[in-house]
Amino acid sequence: MRIGRPGFSERLKQRALGLTAAALVLPMAAGIAGTAVAGAAPVAHRAPAGGFEEVFVPSAMGPIKVQIQWAARGGNAALYLLDGLRARNDRNAWTFETNALDQFRNDNVTLVMPVGGESSFYTDWMSPSNFNGQKGTYKWETFLTKELPAYLETRGVSRSNNGVLGLSMGGSAALTLAAHHRDQFKFAGSLSGYLNISAPGMREAIRVAMLDAGRYNVDAMWGPPWNKQWLRNDPFVFAPQLKGLSMYVSAASGLPGAHDNPRAPIDYFNTANGMALEALSLANTRAFQVRLGTLGIPATYSFPARGTHAWKYWENELWNARPQILSALNA
Template sequence: MLLPLGAGAVVAPPVSAGFNPSGFDFWVDSPEMGPIKSRVFRANDGNTNRVVYVLDGERAQGDLNGWEINTNVAEVLQGWNINVVMPVGGQSSFYADWDSPSSFFGVAPGTGSSAKNSGSGISEALGGGEGKSYRYTWESLLTNQLRWALRDRLGFNPNRNGVFGLSMGGSAALTLSAYHPDQFSFAGSFSGYLNISAPGMREGIRAAMMDAGGYNVDCMAPPWGPQWLRMDPFVFAPTLIANNTRVWVAAGSGAPMQQDLAIPLGAAADRIIRGTPLEALALANTRAFQVRMMSLGAGNVVYDFPPAGLHAWTNWQDNAYRMIPDLSANIG
């Protein structure tokens, strides 16, 4: 197990990935994490009632959210008159409140060469920085400090918001909506970890988190305890039904899309070699969640399993295009 798990049609403008000048930085202080940046994109019609939080994947960067770097989804959402909030940072965090700062063998963060930003997860395991020099408290930030700052400073509606994400952000979106139903009426997961207590999943996540920044899953949530089970959509599925949360879950087949082939041959081959097995795993995980929800008689879920789609931004961008009409109808 290598990594993630991760209607109507939307006519989208041409992709203009990278820094989007229509957004602005919005800083909020977290009691434990310090100043945290989000990127905010205002709805084209100026309303403050319709809001969606857009969550990144496991390799979240510290400068911009991956959705802004790799897609034009913020621009499309603005066109649907939806205000967009993109938290920045939180690599391997699962947007959770962690049990403790990430560390190994009781070694203090920032020790020796491991403190350098080498790009290798193993060499960074004993380093300092986000989630290591302090405890991650992302759930508290998103549902408390950021939520009320958006209301008080921008007038954003703090209720009936949407939330969606990919990979770790997908499972986090369902978790946030399950435990904060007044804030989130809609949750979307693309290639998400939706059955993390299945055999082998914890060790698969352990390997993924080590690779993505050198983080220790045991510091996020102790093995098989209440904190871990609280994060498992397969376990809290009845809560999503009881809340009547509108849920959208998607995973690709692992076959490349046309966009994946319309790039230089070497890059396309690399994308397919990496993205096919990961998305196949995501698909199996998401199908297990589907079976669980169907066994409970859930009528509040849309399932999206396109015939092509790798574990790649091409897939997730198209997932978002298909989801947006349903999101729009279930927030505000």
């Protein structure tokens, strides 16, 4: 007996079954892959509930890798975690130098961890760095306040219910981003940041540090020391703009603590560097504290008696700041 072609109604039924199967398979495949191209992200009404993902988000600098841990229950709040001066191009150091992912794994807030930006201060540069042959111009502020939020919005993350926290370079940048984008950030945290960069010697110190971390020319960032861009990015100067913002500000003494156990000569060298960097951050942070005090602007401060410029101390401070972060973001 010859089997004929199915009728029109039967073909419709088969096509519907095929589309249903595809709809079920595609999300599963995307979840298994673990890495996505941002341009293909679907528009969603809420963020994915839990899980870790790496995406590439289009930007004026080219595709930027972003590591994301989604809110445990699909909430719309997000915490941006910024890296330090020696940010790597493969991973954000919060993901492997600390237990930040575990700290927030069961919380209803998405962790957003951009990758890259060595010596960038997460700002929009004036031109490429000519000392190291940089091909393009850093545009990190644009990315973090326009391009990345636009992508995250397609995944259900709010443009206005965000916090930003960073260490060292990222700490200064966190306050700068929050001050100039108050519609985006409800919380800002600085851990061992440099919050008084107009202080004597600070601009020269930043110049030397950036040369050491990738041979970047600071003049390509904010121009010569008398350029007004230096003032725009100095937390001590723009402090009045922080009024009403939930803030957590920390710097340790610079004295070696529980996480400093040097053994080899290089360990002693790194510990000495960490001591000096943290002492400088403490001086900056104390000056910033006085500045906020004169303006009547409250913040939460943490000044541990011991601790150097090192990740395990920042891990501890992130944990201390966590309740304030969750409260500020209603997460």
